[in-house]
Amino acid sequence: MEITLDKHSANQASIKITLNEADYQPKVDAKLKDYAKKAVIKGFRPGKAPISMVKGMYGVSILVDEINAILGESLNSYLKEQTFRILGEPLPVEKENNSIDWKTQKGFDFEYKIGFVESINLALDNKTKGVKYAIKVDDKLINETIDNLKSQYGNSTNPEVSEANDTIYGDLKAAEGEFEKTLSLPLSKLSKKFSGKFIGLSKDAVVEFEAKDVKKDEWSEAFGLTDEEIEEAKGAFTFTVKNINRTEAAELNQEFFDKIFGPETVSSEEEFIAKVKETLQSSYDRESKVFTEEELKKVLIEKANLELPDAFLKEWLIRANEGKVTEADVEKEYPIYAKQLTWSLISNHIAKENSIQAEHADVIEKTKEMIREQFASSGLGAQLEASMDIFVDNYLKGKEGQNYMNMMTSVQNEKVLAFVQEKIDLTEKEISIDEFKELLDK
Structure with a gap:
């Protein structure tokens, strides 16, 4: 067997695999003998049919299966030995005539296209600049929120x-x-x-x-x-x-307070205003965190300057989703996919280089936080907490375990971004809600 790599560019290459008879024939012969022992062929007792007859009936299919198995195993082993990171899956190159004479041919040549990225170079130090945003809840926002609530419940x-x-x-x-x-x-x-x-x-x-x-x-x-x-x-x-x-507009009285925050949570106008401010600040703290993290991703993506094999990835997406997407679909959605892939590569690189890992306990806790947020206004309270383990278990098992993997990825990303903020030159910036909206519109 001979495997050769031919790099066409910084991120695309072809792999050629040449098989000769010695690479596959022993396995094919062994499989034929096994078939012959079990074959039930009319006119012969079970397992007594001539090997030549079994070969005539099953030889080609056995040969194809064994060669495909050898190709898959050899290609995977070869790629694992490389220093670059494979993207997508290797794509078989279809020859123009695409003709293989499985009955008489002894040597076989196969070719695959691959897309990859070389090593990622990303120094996390004070030369990298970032901004940590904090949205300030001011009196104007509090008053607007209270007016909206008075109108909504009026x-x-x-x-x-x-x-x-x-x-x-x-x-x-x-x-x-x-x-x-x-x-x-x-x-x-x-x-x-x-x-x-x-x-x-x-x-x-x-x-x-x-x-x-x-x-x-x-x-x-x-x-x-x-x-x-x-x-x-x-x-x-x-x-x-x-x-x-x-x-x-509703009046600021106990009945109104109870409608908004539940019975006996607040008992005066001062407490109500303070509770509104606390609730708003908690909500905007989460938005600040998400916005800061998205902006940091942009900084890291720009600094890493990864060059993706765009042409290869587009072809792979079309072939991997054959019949489900068109070229136009892929062209439209590719920029979003490329951005997500680039960040995934960077996040995994930082995690590996700095031994950052999402633990099972982290996944459980983050799932609990998500469920609490979803039911925040339901008033379930203690009832929700009593059944929390069931809610968490059902969610993480959903979509055949994909929810668990997504949550684990989310936890890793949060840990990576927290680590990044400790290493780079991070400036804290307090902004108003109007300034935040302007930033979102950019």
Whole structure:
């Protein structure tokens, strides 16, 4: 047997395997003898058929099976000996004539394409700059949150005449064409100037306006139109009022406090405000952590500067998912896949170099945290904790164990990123919620 590697570029190569008769024939002969002992062939007692007849009936299939087994074992062993990291799976190269004479041919040549990355060079020191973000919960955000809660839990009425911040239910219709849609229009989501057209209206009133007077975000956020409907929204429109809805803000009393945080959790307005701040800060601390980690990933990906075998990986994705995806699908989704793969390679490299490992206990604890967050507003409390082990076990066994592997990967990533933050030059930066939103929009 002869195996040769031919590198075409820094991350793609072909492997050629040449087999001669001595490489496979002993195994084929042994398998034929085993078949002959068990074969039931008409006209012969079990196991007494001539070996030549057994060979004629099963020889080719046995030969193909044995050669495929030798190829798989030899290729895997060869790749394990290499210093580079194989990506995807080796792809057999199909010859133009693709013809093998299994009955007479003695020597066989096979070729595979592979994609790989060489060693990863990534120094974690103070030359690497990162930012640890902390979102500050200020009075403005607290007041906005309380106002939203008062509105959400307030009493709904149907007044005769509309006022600012009401929601008007009615029919939107284009003056030309067949467009017509019944919808609820929250006036708070319209500009002050435009919302004035809808104030002081009663049932069956008709508002006339031009499409050019409506901003694109108002079409989507207030009128609830789809992107396709917005593109076609031109010319004159009418809106016919069918009903007016108004929500009277809830009072800051014990009944309201209990609705938000559960019975007897807070008992005064001061305690309520403090609890809102604590809840908001906890939520935004998690968002800060996730955002910081995603930004750090970008820094490390840029610094590692890995060059993926893009052409090979795209071909592998198509062939590995034959019939399920098209070339267009792969082209569209490949940038996301490449980013995830690159980070996975970097994370595994850092973990290996620094003996970072996700332990079973870490997986269990992280799963518990996830379940607690999902049921945070359910009010189950002690009942949830009493059944926590069952919830955790059921989740981690889900999707044939894939949930467990995903959670383990998540734990490793968190440990890797925590380690990175200890090693690099990390600047802490406090930002407002508005600044955070601006960063997300970039």
